Amino acid sequence: MPLVPMRQLLDEAAKGGYGVGAFNVNNMEQIQAIMEACQETQSPVIIQASRGALQYSKMIYLQKLMEAAVIDCPEIPVVMHLDHGNSLETCKQAIALGFTSVMIDASLEADGKTVASYEYNVETTKSVVEYAHARGVTVEAELGALGGIEDGHGAGLAADDTTHLTDPDQVVDFVQKTGCDALAVAIGTSHGAYKTMRYDKDGNALPPALALDLIEKIEKNLADAGYKQYPLVMHGSSSVPPELVDIVNKYGGAMKKSMGIPMKDIQFGIARGVRKVNVDTDGRIAITGAIRKVFAEKPEKFDPRDYLKPAREALKQLILGKVKDFGQAGHAKDFKPMTLEDTKKLYAGACGGGKGCCCGG
Numbered sequence: 001m002p003l004v005p006m007r008q009l010l011d012e013a014a015k016g017g018y019g020v021g022a023f024n025v026n027n028m029e030q031i032q033a034i035m036e037a038c039q040e041t042q043s044p045v046i047i048q049a050s051r052g053a054l055q056y057s058k059m060i061y062l063q064k065l066m067e068a069a070v071i072d073c074p075e076i077p078v079v080m081h082l083d084h085g086n087s088l089e090t091c092k093q094a095i096a097l098g099f100t101s102v103m104i105d106a107s108l109e110a111d112g113k114t115v116a117s118y119e120y121n122v123e124t125t126k127s128v129v130e131y132a133h134a135r136g137v138t139v140e141a142e143l144g145a146l147g148g149i150e151d152g153h154g155a156g157l158a159a160d161d162t163t164h165l166t167d168p169d170q171v172v173d174f175v176q177k178t179g180c181d182a183l184a185v186a187i188g189t190s191h192g193a194y195k196t197m198r199y200d201k202d203g204n205a206l207p208p209a210l211a212l213d214l215i216e217k218i219e220k221n222l223a224d225a226g227y228k229q230y231p232l233v234m235h236g237s238s239s240v241p242p243e244l245v246d247i248v249n250k251y252g253g254a255m256k257k258s259m260g261i262p263m264k265d266i267q268f269g270i271a272r273g274v275r276k277v278n279v280d281t282d283g284r285i286a287i288t289g290a291i292r293k294v295f296a297e298k299p300e301k302f303d304p305r306d307y308l309k310p311a312r313e314a315l316k317q318l319i320l321g322k323v324k325d326f327g328q329a330g331h332a333k334d335f336k337p338m339t340l341e342d343t344k345k346l347y348a349g350a351c352g353g354g355k356g357c358c359c360g361g
């Protein structure tokens, strides 16, 4: 199966009422772990690379690894997605590399740090949508700004910042003006391992307070304007499982007490239109814990495979749990994959939309 456009995966997820995990990768072991888990559970999946990941892997290595994943797992629909593109230029580069989906995050200016104006966001997103749709590529945009920083991207807002949450009254206007396919919403999740500023009297971390009512308002506003089942995206949706943090710390790590997004909150979102769930931090913690364990227990080892193999297995186990909890497991063969040529026609309005049509009728 070739790489598929994200638009199709999200539309299918809407039909099936499930969410799709979007997992960040930088290297071969991460891609293999995700693909093994998705093959085993027959899950469609979004694999995403940030600008940092593209730099780290010199782009070409990551691109070829993605091609290998598709050849290795021909039954699994895979989206190759750019996470937090900062400009039209970056999105163009990703599209040239064969990405089937890009995110333009113009909630921040091109420096990836300064919170941008609404007008800047609309104009920049629109320019990416025009360029990408002409090539059949899906576009995710962001309205409102998330807390935390990841891979150098982020305004450095506090994890509990509430001044940059998505304004539900702007959503319809934004989607209409830009034509974006999916929208990342800021509802109180943040990037990184430290998503909460709330602790009980004994110093134990409490989950971050999410503005879940915003998802309901956004979904309602979109539906009222005729955007039924419009795909929303939750960034920063790692749960930061205490058992994984404990492994890191047991074997010499020094992670602070933390708490991520509880699965029940993610599932609440999925029941109300969240179709893409971004997870990066949990995978990082799983990998680091597994490597630290080998270093601590078998200090005589020096073959990288001795610790990268358990790291890959730890990430696979994590992903196995996520795809079941998000609901994407078992849906790999629900649909015939579309090509970028198909979505190009769809965007150009050349698609008839009838039975047996490229868009599935």
Ligand SMILES: [Zn+2]
Pocket (backbone or CB within 6 Å): 084, 191, 235, 236, 278
């Ligand atoms: Zn993000």
